[in-house]
Amino acid sequence: MAExxxxxxxxxxxFHHDPPHHTRLPRYARGKRGVVVEPEGPAxxxxxxxxxxxxxxxxxxxxxxxxxxxxxxxxxxHVVLDLxxxxxxxxxADER
Amino acid sequence: MSGDHSxxxxxxxxxxxxxxxxxxxxxxxxxxxxIIDASLSGxxxxxxxxxxxxxxxxxxFKARLLADGTAAVRELGFMEGSYQRLRVVENTDSVxxxxxxxxxxxxxxxxxxxxxxxxxxxxxxxxxxxxxxAVLAEFGLDLPADTEITVWDSSAETRYMxxxxxxxxxxxxxxxxxxxxxxxxxxxxxxxx
Numbered sequence: 001m002a003e004x005x006x007x008x009x010x011x012x013x014x015f016h017h018d019p020p021h022h023t024r025l026p027r028y029a030r031g032k033r034g035v036v037v038e039p040e041g042p043a044x045x046x047x048x049x050x051x052x053x054x055x056x057x058x059x060x061x062x063x064x065x066x067x068x069x070x071x072x073x074x075x076x077x078h079v080v081l082d083l084x085x086x087x088x089x090x091x092x093a094d095e096r
Numbered sequence: 097m098s099g100d101h102s103x104x105x106x107x108x109x110x111x112x113x114x115x116x117x118x119x120x121x122x123x124x125x126x127x128x129x130x131i132i133d134a135s136l137s138g139x140x141x142x143x144x145x146x147x148x149x150x151x152x153x154x155x156x157f158k159a160r161l162l163a164d165g166t167a168a169v170r171e172l173g174f175m176e177g178s179y180q181r182l183r184v185v186e187n188t189d190s191v192x193x194x195x196x197x198x199x200x201x202x203x204x205x206x207x208x209x210x211x212x213x214x215x216x217x218x219x220x221x222x223x224x225x226x227x228x229x230a231v232l233a234e235f236g237l238d239l240p241a242d243t244e245i246t247v248w249d250s251s252a253e254t255r256y257m258x259x260x261x262x263x264x265x266x267x268x269x270x271x272x273x274x275x276x277x278x279x280x281x282x283x284x285x286x287x288x289x
Binding site for chain 1: 253254
């Protein structure tokens with residue numbers, strides 16, 4: 001098994017896409033910065049399998065923790081989301 | 097579409113399918129009810145409550161439960177054959193966890209039984225990720241200002257269950273009486289025990 005692309009503690013950023021099909025990246029968490037909590041195990045990418053296609057790639061899913069302030073501009077709580085690997089990119093330190 | 101949460105069209109389609117199955121003699125309504133009952137049999141918040149009571153009494157089990165929820169609840173005979181992963185999150189004096197599914201209504205059915213209607217409501221799903229403290233207060237749960245709140249939004253194949261904090265004064269209680277204290281809402285995180 002290959003090593004996970006985003007080990008726990010990795011700072012990540014979600015993509016800012018708005019696809020015309022089903023996706024499990026909720027609108028409120030698009031283009032947001034978070035920190036990987038843990039890998040959850042691989043699963044078929046729901047964006048593809050939900051279209052009834054048999055060629056959905058299997059990707060690692062990560063629990064990613066977001067500060068409410070980064071999601072909503074306010075609040076002192078955190079939100080954890082389960083996100084497929086292709087929703088994420090490493091957050092470059094120089095843009096933080 | 098992730099933005100469309102109306103279930104009226106789906107409900108109509110399901111009713112039409114049921115009617116067709118009966119008309120064509122594929123399946124009787126009674127048989128269909130039996131199948132639905134069987135798939136839900138044993139799905140009850142009593143299961144989650146039993147898991148919690150065991151964790152309160154057995155530190156080794158609690159450690160295994162928090163490390164690998166799926167494997168730990170299988171020790172008690174729950175979630176066998178399920179493809180889903182269970183992650184149990186622990187409430188303490190300083191940390192409070194609450195579970196939601198903002199995209200639809202994902203829920204640990206086998207441990208909590210069928211979900212309450214409020215869990216599926218637009219109001220709960222949209223508000224608890226944004227203002228959990230206010231939502232929890234409406235449930236009657238007023239948390240101290242310095243309690244750290246984490247909202248777990250089940251957006252993939254993991255199902256979340258809350259391990260509530262064990263109340264004071266329960267040191268003498270056995271597993272069955274401890275389990276009786278644990279409510280469904282405490283397992284979702286919208287109540288304490």
